[in-house]
Every structure is written in structure tokens, then in C-alpha cells.
Amino acid sequence: MKAAPLPSPCLDQDKARGLRLCGLSFLSNGPYSLDILPGECIGLTGRSGVGKTQLLRAVADVISHRGDCLLDGTACSAFEAPVWRRTVAMVVAESCWWHDTVSPHFAGGMEEGQCRDWLMKMRLPLDAGGWRVSRLSTGERQRLSLVRSLMNTPRVLLLDEPTSALDREMVQVVEGIIADICEKKQTICLWVSHDREQLIRMANRIYRVEAQGLVEEVNECR
Amino acid sequence: MQVISLSAFDLGLAALLLILLAATSFLIGLGLERRMLISGTRMTVQLLLIGMVLKVLFASSSLWLVLSMATVMLLVAGYEVWARQKRKLSGARGYLISTGSMLISSFTVTLLALTSMVGVDPWYTPQYAIPLLGMLLGNTMNGVALASDRLTTELYTHRAMVEQRLLLGQGWQEASGDIRRDCMRTGMIPIINSMAAAGVVSLPGMMTGQILGGSSPLDAVKYQILIMFLIAAGTGFGVLAAIWLISRQLFDERQRLVLDELTVVKE
Numbered sequence: 001m002k003a004a005p006l007p008s009p010c011l012d013q014d015k016a017r018g019l020r021l022c023g024l025s026f027l028s029n030g031p032y033s034l035d036i037l038p039g040e041c042i043g044l045t046g047r048s049g050v051g052k053t054q055l056l057r058a059v060a061d062v063i064s065h066r067g068d069c070l071l072d073g074t075a076c077s078a079f080e081a082p083v084w085r086r087t088v089a090m091v092v093a094e095s096c097w098w099h100d101t102v103s104p105h106f107a108g109g110m111e112e113g114q115c116r117d118w119l120m121k122m123r124l125p126l127d128a129g130g131w132r133v134s135r136l137s138t139g140e141r142q143r144l145s146l147v148r149s150l151m152n153t154p155r156v157l158l159l160d161e162p163t164s165a166l167d168r169e170m171v172q173v174v175e176g177i178i179a180d181i182c183e184k185k186q187t188i189c190l191w192v193s194h195d196r197e198q199l200i201r202m203a204n205r206i207y208r209v210e211a212q213g214l215v216e217e218v219n220e221c222r
Numbered sequence: 223m224q225v226i227s228l229s230a231f232d233l234g235l236a237a238l239l240l241i242l243l244a245a246t247s248f249l250i251g252l253g254l255e256r257r258m259l260i261s262g263t264r265m266t267v268q269l270l271l272i273g274m275v276l277k278v279l280f281a282s283s284s285l286w287l288v289l290s291m292a293t294v295m296l297l298v299a300g301y302e303v304w305a306r307q308k309r310k311l312s313g314a315r316g317y318l319i320s321t322g323s324m325l326i327s328s329f330t331v332t333l334l335a336l337t338s339m340v341g342v343d344p345w346y347t348p349q350y351a352i353p354l355l356g357m358l359l360g361n362t363m364n365g366v367a368l369a370s371d372r373l374t375t376e377l378y379t380h381r382a383m384v385e386q387r388l389l390l391g392q393g394w395q396e397a398s399g400d401i402r403r404d405c406m407r408t409g410m411i412p413i414i415n416s417m418a419a420a421g422v423v424s425l426p427g428m429m430t431g432q433i434l435g436g437s438s439p440l441d442a443v444k445y446q447i448l449i450m451f452l453i454a455a456g457t458g459f460g461v462l463a464a465i466w467l468i469s470r471q472l473f474d475e476r477q478r479l480v481l482d483e484l485t486v487v488k489e
Contacts (some may be wrong), residue, residue, distance in 0.1 A: 062388055062478050081477040086391030096386035098400070107390070152391055 016073030019088075019156050019188050023067035026058045027051075029211050031067055038186040041178070043203030045193065045217070052192045052209045053093070056158040059190065060090040071155060089154035093161045095145035102136070103129030105148055118147040121177050123170070138165035143174065150181075156188040157181070163198070175202055225435055237262065279348045288346045292329070292355055299324045299359040303464075306367040309374040309484040311471055319467045320370065327362040327460025328355060331452050339448060357428060357449055358456050361413065365457035369409030370464045374484055376401045377472055384479050394473040402465050409461035413454045420450060 018038050023031035029051045036042055046052050058065040061076050061084055069076040069088070076084050103110045110116070110129035119126055122143045136144070142165045149157070157178070163171045179202065181187045193199055199206050207214040240262050244255040279287055300321025310316045332355045336345045345351070377384060380401060387397035420426055421443075428449055432442035474480050 060389055061476055062385055064474065064476075064478060064480070077476075082388075082391045082393050085389055089391075090389050092386065092389065094382075096383040098380075098383050098387070148390065 016070070018072065020070040021059065021067070022070060024055070024058055024065055024069065025067055026054060026063055026065040029054065030065075030213070032209075032214055033067075034207070034214060036188050036190075038188060039182050040204045041182050041189040041191060041202050043191050043193065043199030043206035044209050044214075045196065045199060045206060046209035048194075050209050050211060053160050055209060056090050056160055056190060056192060059156075059158055060085055060088055062090075086152040087154055088156040088158065089149040089152055090158035091146055091149045091160065091162055093164060095141050095148075097133040097136070097141070100133060101129070102131045102133060102144060106151055108151065112151075115147065115151055118150055121173075122147060123173055139167070139170060142166060143170070146174065154187065156190070159189065159191045161193055162191070163193075163195075171198070178202065233266075237266075276348070276352065279352065283344075283346075283348055285344075285346050288348050288351055291348075291352060295355060295359055296324055296329060297321065299328070299363050303363055303367040303370060307371040307374055307487075309378055309486050311374075311468065311483055312485045315471060319464060319471070320366070322467065323366050323370075323460045323464035324359065324363065326463045327366060327456040328358040331456040331459075332358050335448065335452055353428075354449070354452075358452060361453045362456040362460045365409040365413060366460045366464050368412070369405045369461045370468055372408050373402065373405040373465055373468055374472075376405065377469075377479065378481055378484065381479060381481055388477065388479065394469075394477040394479075397477075397479075398469055398473070402469055405465055406461055409465075410458050413457045417450055417454060420446070426450070 018040070019036045021032050021034040021036075023033055025031040032055060034042070044052055044055070054063065057063045059069055061069075061081060071079075071087065076088075079087070097105060099105055106115065106129070108115070110119075116126055119128055124140070124143060124147070128140075128144065131140075142162065146162060159178070162178075163174050166174060175198070178189060178191075182189050189202075191199065191202055196206075206217045208217055240258060244258045247253070247255040247258065275291070279291060300317060300323075303320035303324060304310060304317045307316070311319065332351070333345075335354060336342060336351055340350055340354075342350045377398065384397050384401070388394070416424070416426075426446050426449075429442045429446040432445060433439055471483060472480060
């Protein structure tokens with residue numbers, strides 16, 4: 001299959017629902033164009049170093065790029081940057097924690113019902129907020145980082161290897177939670193993973209990220 | 223009281239001490255002897271030159287001469303602040319910001335002191351204006367340089383953390399808040415400490431000089447108190463300005479951390 005940029009969907013302004021990548025390019029990568037409907041989960045794969053993480057960072061608007069993203073017809077550039085990043089939340093592969101304990105990292109604290117709900121679903125104890133960050137295991141970090149981003153109630157989730165540090169049982173738990181969010185809240189999900197089996201389980205469509213564009217892969221997706 | 227004039231022989235004896243230290247440094251392989259000798263020579267030549275310049279300046283006391291002297295001092299101080307940063311803003315911006323912060327911290331404070339506190343007439347009388355400005359530039363320079371260098375280094379080291387905070391929807395000010403406050407503290411702590419130690423642990427240089435020059439200790443002390451307040455205020459506001467201006471440059475209009483604006487100096 002040859003890597004050719006998909007035809008730009010940006011001309012068609014009426015189909016405004018969902019997330020639309022319009023000729024997004026950064027450094028020597030791109031342009032990437034893609035239309036994603038509410039509730040869809042897109043799997044992204046590709047060789048190491050091709051720029052999958054950078055693509056997510058461009059969508060989250062933390063690196064400078066050409067082209068734009070539209071959410072329900074509104075351009076990223078029309079949002080205030082922090083608002084966009086809360087709405088289109090990227091969960092990085094290696095999360096950062098800068099306070100001593102877990103709970104100060106949550107803007108609204110961890111006592112809210114919503115947060116306790118997520119913790120329970122992620123099989124984390126409710127007193128996890130008092131844990132010392134230095135003692136967290138990588139798996140705990142990964143799940144807590146997901147909860148932290150979910151607390152912003154994003155419309156789009158950009159997940160970079162979100163289950164890389166989890167055992168098989170926890171992978172199932174997290175996959176279940178994300179699938180649930182996509183279905184019930186119509187959240188859009190861009191899922192970067194090297195685990196093809198996982199993408200086949202999770203994604204509606206799978207694309208291979210190439211330096212010059214996205215190539216749809218034919219798989220038996222869900 | 224007549225000041226005892228120092229002869230070249232007296233200075234030579236003092237220089238011998240440094241040479242002795244350099245020899246020791248060579249013997250124990252410290253590797254500092256070259257820099258010691260060069261710095262010592264530079265200091266001597268620079269001070270002798272400035273002595274002659276000041277002699278001319280004091281004799282003429284023209285506003286333009288004083289102002290141009292002050293400008294040269296400011297530009298050198300700005301350069302010194304800029305040069306001391308390991309990672310600095312590319313282009314002329316870095317230098318402009320350093321000089322701008324020194325302008326705020328030293329020029330305005332000196333001007334204020336000359337016109338409203340010392341009240342010398344005319345306000346630009348070089349015997350007052352130049353030493354005051356020199357004291358302020360020399361001392362605020364340290365604070366501003368320390369804080370600026372630390373800011374760029376910290377933002378570089380902790381870029382993943384800052385970016386994580388941006389990704390969680392924090393604005394650039396919140397995302398870099400801890401780091402910026404930390405750098406401001408770094409810049410201000412030395413002068414705060416030296417205020418606390420003044421008189422008890424250390425006899426500040428300017429006061430010592432005045433006493434040696436024959437002023438009454440009380441007069442000398444009053445000048446020293448004035449200077450300390452000025453330095454503290456100058457350093458504080460200079461540090462605030464430098465931190466604000468540099469961090470504005472390191473986040474773009476979409477509140478992204480743009481570290482490629484920094485160039486690294488190789489040691």
C-alpha cells in the first residue's frame with residue numbers, strides 16, 4: 001500500500017459533527033487529514049519514530065503546526081488554548097507528577113463523586129489521593145493519569161500507549177472503560193498502540209501513520 | 223583626617239599574595255592559576271582606567287558625559303547578565319531583555335535616589351551618580367543573572383512537566399508558576415541574606431571605603447543603609463521584570479512551550 005495523503009475533507013463544511021484533522025502538518029510530517037465521528041475510536045499504529053506521538057501533540061496543540069483541527073465545526077485556533085486542551089485531552093505515555101502526593105494534581109480535588117467513580121472503575125482505592133507520587137508503580141501512574149485527564153470531561157481522548165504498563169487483567173479493565181466512554185458519552189478516541197490485537201479490539205478504523213499521511217489498514221475491526 | 227595614599231609598592235605586595243595563591247593552585251593541580259592571573263590583571267587595568275576616566279568626569283561634570291558613561295555601564299551590565307546564561311534566548315531579544323531588566327533595576331532606582339533621597343544639586347553630579355549607579359548595577363546584576371539563568375535551565379529540564387500541565391488545560395502562567403516563583407526567590411535571596419548579615423557578619427565595602435576615606439562612621443552607615451535598600455528594591459524588581467519578559471518569550475501565542483527559542487552555549 002502506498003502512503004498517499006487522504007483527500008482533504010475540509011471543503012465539506014456541513015458535515016460538522018466530530019473531530020476533523022485538516023491538513024495537519026508539523027516539522028517534515030504531514031499533511032494529515034481525517035474525519036472522525038462522535039463515539040468513534042481510531043487506532044493509530046506505525047513504526048517507532050515516525051511521529052505518532054507528535055501527531056497527537058499537534059492535535060492537542062502543544063507543538064506548532066500548519067493546518068488545523070475542527071471540533072464540531074469550530075477550529076482549534078478559535079478556542080482558547082487551555083480550553084482546547086481540556087476538551088481534546090492527550091494522555092501521554094509517561095505521565096508527569098510534580099506535587100508530593102497524588103490529589104493536588106487534580107484541579108478539583110479527588111473527593112468529588114465523579115472522581116471516586118473513576119477510581120473505582122479503574123480498581124484504584126478511594127484513598128489513592130493521599131499516596132506519595134514517588135511510591136506509585138508505573139501501572140498506578142498510568143491509570144491515575146487517565147483519571148486525571150478524564151476529570152476534565154474531554155470530548156476527545158488522545159491516548160498514547162495507554163495500557164503499556166498494565167497487566168492483562170488491567171488492560172481489559174481500561175479497555176472496557178474507554179469503550180464505555182466512547183459509546184455512552186460519544187467521546188472520540190485516538191488510540192496509539194503497537195499492539196495490533198488491542199487496536200482490532202478497540203478501534204472502528206485503524207490507520208498506519210506514515211511521514212506523509214495516514215494509510216487505512218484493512219482489518220476486521222469491531 | 224588625611225587618606226594615606228597607597229604606593230605602587232604597597233599594591234605590588236598585595237598582588238604578591240595572589241601570585242602565591244596561583245603558585246599553590248598550580249602545585250596542587252587546581253587548574254585555576256591562569257584564570258586567577260588573568261582576572262587579577264584585568265581587574266588592575268580596568269580599575270586604573272576607570273580611575274582616570276572618573277578623574278576627567280569629576281572635573282567636567284557635564285550631563286552628557288555622565289549620561290554616556292552611565293549608558294556604557296548599563297550596556298556592559300546587560301551583556302554580562304546575558305552572557306552568564308547557559309541557555310539563552312536566540313537573537314537580540316535575549317540581550318535586550320537583560321539590558322531592559324538592568325535598566326529597570328538600576329537606572330530608575332539610582333535616578334530616584336539622586337533626585338529625592340540624596341538631593342544633590344545638580345542631580346547628575348558625577349561624584350554621587352556614578353558610584354551609586356555602579357554599586358547598583360554590580361549588585362542587581364548578580365540577582366538578575368542568577369534568576370534568568372535558572373529560569374531557562376529549569377524550564378528546559380522540566381519541560382515534560384510543564385507540557386503535562388499544559389495538556390491538563392492549565393494556562394502558561396499556572397503551568398510555569400512554580401518554576402517562575404522559584405527563580406524569583408533564587409534571585410532575591412542573596413540580597414535578603416546580605417541585609418540580614420550586614421554589620422554583624424560583614425562590613426559592606428562601600429561603608430568601609432567611606433570610613434577609610436575619612437567620613438564619620440555614622441555618615442558612612444547611613445549611606446550604606448540607603449544603598450542596601452536601593453539594591454534590594456532594584457534586584458527585586460529587576461528579577462521580576464527579567465523572569466516575566468523571558469517567560470513571555472518562551473511561550474507562544476497558543477501557550478505552547480517553545481524551547482527552540484533557546485540556544486545553548488558550549489563551555
